[in-house]
Amino acid sequence: MKLSGMSTLQGRLTSHDIRAVAARLAHPEDPLAEWHFEFGEWRKACAEFQQMERDNIVAQQKPSALALRQHRYVLFLLLTHGEELALQLMQTPVVKESEKKRLLEQTDAFLGTLTDSWHTWHGQVLPSHREALSGFLA
Amino acid sequence: MHAALEEIFRLREGRDLEIDPAVKTELHARFHERLEQFLREHNLKMSHAEFLAATREDYRNWRRNPRT
Numbered sequence: 001m002k003l004s005g006m007s008t009l010q011g012r013l014t015s016h017d018i019r020a021v022a023a024r025l026a027h028p029e030d031p032l033a034e035w036h037f038e039f040g041e042w043r044k045a046c047a048e049f050q051q052m053e054r055d056n057i058v059a060q061q062k063p064s065a066l067a068l069r070q071h072r073y074v075l076f077l078l079l080t081h082g083e084e085l086a087l088q089l090m091q092t093p094v095v096k097e098s099e100k101k102r103l104l105e106q107t108d109a110f111l112g113t114l115t116d117s118w119h120t121w122h123g124q125v126l127p128s129h130r131e132a133l134s135g136f137l138a
Numbered sequence: 139m140h141a142a143l144e145e146i147f148r149l150r151e152g153r154d155l156e157i158d159p160a161v162k163t164e165l166h167a168r169f170h171e172r173l174e175q176f177l178r179e180h181n182l183k184m185s186h187a188e189f190l191a192a193t194r195e196d197y198r199n200w201r202r203n204p205r206t
């Protein structure tokens with residue numbers, strides 16, 4: 001057996017890993033205990049992303065190419081992880097459908113916020129749309 | 139700036155900065171409902187995504203100086 005990739009045997013668990021295990025063990029009766037932990041961590045990352053966006057994009061007269069690319073990179077990471085959380089939730093058995101629906105709506109609100117950020121800062125601006133809105137922007 | 143656009147920007151900022159999942163869900167729905175209402179009322183032929191891209195610089199300026 002190759003052990004080099006087994007971080008648990010080499011003492012390489014991160015604090016995040018340990019907290020996820022603790023969450024699962026603290027609530028053994030809850031099939032979503034670890035999911036809730038991950039959801040909370042993801043939401044914290046989303047909040048940090050908002051701070052990054054405010055400092056590096058909003059506050060800048062002209063954001064640098066590096067800042068825009070970093071913004072896009074973190075956006076993709078957060079979107080991917082959020083979709084993973086949604087998929088895990090949908091595929092978790094023994095959870096009431098109403099509870100899944102509630103949590104999916106919450107996950108989608110964060111995903112929607114991230115998607116709106118994508119369209120805002122990386123979407124294509126069409127002159128015809130600017131013209132249509134010009135009377136409201138003056 | 140038109141009062142409706144400023145309202146939309148405020149709803150968007152509030153939604154973006156909210157971290158409570160239940161409140162954010164409500165604010166997210168409210169923001170997109172208000173944006174849809176604005177586009178329909180003024181017969182503006184564009185998607186929400188296209189609106190967000192088209193108002194990028196205005197939103198940035200408003201965030202930098204919300205009272206103007």
